[in-house]
Amino acid sequence: MVFSALPFLYIFLPLCLLAYFITPKIRVRNAVLLIFSLVFYAWGEPKYILLMVATAAVDFFAGVLIDKNRGTKKAKLFLFLAVLLTLSSLGCFKYADFFAESVNSLFSVHLPILGLSLPIGISFYTFQALTYVIDVYRGRVRVQPHFAKLLLYISMFPQLIAGPIVRYSDVCAQIEERTCTLQKAANGILRFCAGLFKKAVIANFAGELTEKLLGGDLSALSALGAWTGIVAYALQIYFDFSAYSDMAIGLGQIFGFDFPENFRYPYAARSAHEFWQRWHITLSTFFRDYVYIPLGGNRKRWALNMLFVWLLTGLWHGASWNFVLWGLYWFFFLMLEKLWIGESLEKLPRAVQHLYLLLVMLIGWVFFYFEDLSSIKAFFAAAFGANGLVQITQRTIISNHSLLLVVAAGFALPVLPFLKRRAQHFLQRKGGRVMYGALALCFCVGVLWCATAALVGSSYNPFLYFRF
């Protein structure tokens, strides 16, 4: 199930809220949340739910055994086995075919292609399970003696399928005890509604524009169409991804959890380094704390460690060479800033720094969107004018979407926080607070209404042809 589906909004969520808030007992609430989370996952993956439960079981038993054998070599062995088993499910379902296909084409052998479909959320929940078992080994968190609680952490439906990657240490105390207040719930609702609007309305319309421009014949793509297309894709991917995090964090707040932030206006960054402090934060900090630093961090072979981390970051986003290329692309710019242009970049006017990052980021998304090298080449040819600068149909498409582009850009850049800072004095006064509250109320209802309409509209499907 996904958040942006009508059965989730109008069946699953009301029933879950009702069952959750019917009693204040934390044990019952945890049980409700666990049952609903399992149903949530099984709705999308009726079979692979066993894989998720098995992953949780492996890391649960590993945690117990590591704790029992603390300080001995056995603890290390159990950690190694747990990490290996957890990652092997990811490797088997996500990377086996990619590896086999690559080896087959390189060495003309015939490794079997498994053709397994990717279980939903596997890239997220395996990492979450790893944070538990590794942190138990490191002594940063206490071992969890109840399997149901660990399973609740791994399967909790708000963050299950698209992050943020919540660490066990972030929420272990909250699983035992958490407070639900009216204001926290109201803020959570606002956050959830904002996410719903970003996903169901803005991201989907931006996706439509991307498809219209980049989804067709690239040899007919004008330079204007190519650049607008990739801007639309950048907006689509940001609104889609950050919307899921917003909805997850908002739902978490409603249930009394505090999940970590995942996006902080990444497109407002001024360098590649800063971009990655603002984009998918929980992933980059995961790789920092669980891969980069254990490898030696800044102390030894740091460049090699970086290369490894960025290869993994690329591969994490998808099992395909274009993602590897995308990871290396960012590695290149991070190294470039570190070794060469970083300091001189900071001395440039801010506008130039923003322009630099936007250009680097946009070109980066080209490797993300197109999966094969020939399309990437065709896109760059189009972007630099090989098929003309402007083409009339594409210009009409773009001008039809001009309001969308303006609105989306406004929300992707920190315009709202800027306005809020400006109005701070006003908001502290009583009248200002009342107006803010009224605005929030209208926003919540209006956005829910628009998002529902957009979701209903996704089924608007007039038949153009007879189906014989």
Next chain:
Amino acid sequence: MKLTYDPKAQVSVAPQEKTDAAGSLPRVFAFFIVLLFCVCLFGGFLVSALDTDKTVSESENRALAGRPHFSVQAVLDGSYMTDFEAYYTDTFPYRDAFLSVHHALSRLFSQSHGKDDAVLVDRGDKDDFDGQDLDYEA
């Protein structure tokens, strides 16, 4: 390159989190937000559970998806869930009103009318559609 976190960057660029600071919601509005959200969700839930499902969409000239048959097999291969989502979305209460809001949004953001305006007739799998009937063999 350090992948370290700059705590200053967090403070200065974390406006998404600042909801609790200066402009915190007055309690009464927090109450109304929670109330209205629940009214919308539970209202949607009850109305969609109690209303009678339409079988045909006049505005699209097509048969709407029907309630899927429940079977263990269909649940295990996931087709029940997919069919149920299609059915639920197709028969959502006040669907035509929501569709007109969607068209307004489409006009605003993409100047288009959903997928297309030209509509022909589809019989679907239903026999209870007694609108214009075309001779398929013609």
